[in-house]
Amino acid sequence: MSTVFIALQANEETRPIIDAIEIDNPQAVVNRQPAMVKIDAPGRLVVRRETIEEQLGRAYDLQELQINLITLSGNVDEDEDTLTLSWNE
Amino acid sequence: MDMKATKKKLGMKERYRVLTRDLGWEPGYQSKEAIFPYVRYEGIKVHDWDKWEDPFRLTMDAYWKYQAEKERKFYAIIDAHAQNNGHLNLTDARYLSALKIFLQAISPGEYAAHKGFARIGREFPGVGTQVACQMQAIDEIRHAQTQIHAMSNYNRYYDGFHAFADARDRIWYTSVARSFFDDAMSAGPFEFMIAIGFSFEYVLTNLLFVPFMSGAAYNGDMATVTFGFSAQSDEARHMTLGLECIKFMLEQDPDNLPIVQGWIDKWFWRGFRVLGLVSTMMDYMLPKRVMSWREAWEIYGVENGGALFRDLARYGIRPPKGWDDAEQAIDHMSHQFMLGLYQWSFGTAFHSWIPSDDDMAWLSAKYPDTFDRHYRPRWAHIKKLKAAGTPFKNYGLARLCQCCQLPCVFTEPGDPTLTCHRETVYKGEKYQFCSDGCKDIFEHEPEKYIQAWLPMPALFSELGGDVAAWMDWVNLRDGADNGDYDGSRDQKHFDEWRGLATSNL
Ligand SMILES: [Fe+2]
Ligand SMILES: [Fe+2]
């Protein structure tokens, strides 16, 4: 199965976001590199607003991800609650 | 009775519709065909432009808000870097060669991408497409500006940064990136999207910005990490736009498939050749390295590119024609190109050097099948010549590929001991190529590529072969900007200033 991934800058804002992604995607692998964190998952990865809000302790707009996003891979689908990355095979 | 109007917040999909589709209108005085003539030139058939949707559903109001936030973060770090002598935190000033190549070859490409998106935003009829192109046009000019701004701080202290615009237009290795963008900008709007959205964004920027910027962090260059990641946060959106464009064309009409496949073949190879520069920056120019070019290719080329082509197989798309030749080249290209840069270093506005023993040990560990066998002996020979006081300089000029404009330094797929060289005759004139990929591209559009301006032939046709006059013309200061790092002003200054910063003597 193809890998999808999302990479974020390593900073204070993204720490709870990365925690949330790990909670929602138990199959994901988190790679920490200088100044960045790359999260790989087989086939599909979901970023959920609610989980981020729980980790962050405040309301969160998923589009805020744009600020710390480095790169991603897969077909993107986004609405107010989730951002999904997936490959069709 | 009191009516309390509750302000209802629009959902993301609703907001996207209101702030994109609802901004469009049906023309009354002119036909659509007259307003958008270029969209039909390339043979792509589109039946419903409304099917084009930005999956991020980013609207202009949100766009400005987040871009402003990115700029604030960027300038906070750039200011701190300049105020605190950030340049002395570098691992070593050799690292600056990679930055000089970036500024001379890549940042002007950002500006070219800006111009291209401003143009195709006008040429595409769909409103969703127009808005996405408008955002990307603004992003790309931001990238050019923030990169030039971030690197201007290095220009205060080091050689080779001062004339990047002249270098971009006139020097030989920069013409590789320049010809890539000129080729894209002189194509129609759909091909431009494949050239930039697919090849540059999807294939190149991941390899250029992600491991390389992480490498910049590793080498103490906060300025570059900051512009790199700030730019790359937009690139995620750009890659997605490129991928959407490919899917859109393939879904609109089955007749589009062979045209799209042809562009994927062409632009994969064009992009791969630009990566020749990047591979060398990664394997040779970072004093501390996060990963080798081979390792980066495994992640972003083989794994990620492979995933994309498996996904697109449902439309009948196959991996690009040059894919296997590319794989053959991965373990060789950075070494072959660095050897080229070193022997022609009189003509580069950056320094190169003989890799240290430690560097060579790292290279042989990362390239166990190729480095010791093919490249270590050459470096050992070059090192011996230098120790004897007769450093190896090649004052002969390189034969350039008529398509990618790289010097023909690469070897045959399957035989790393034989230089790869192709030629073709068109209208009585002979043209040279570095590879089958480049020759195929030429033969498909010969009238385009015979017009290419190549820096080496131009040295003769425009300056009579006078190298000193050429250096003046490209604004290259002999003895300062060029040559071996060992003994350079950059080396001397960096060592002195770092000494001042860390001692009282
Ligand atoms: Fe860019
Ligand atoms: Fe871009």
Ligand SMILES: [Zn+2]
């Ligand atoms: Zn070529």
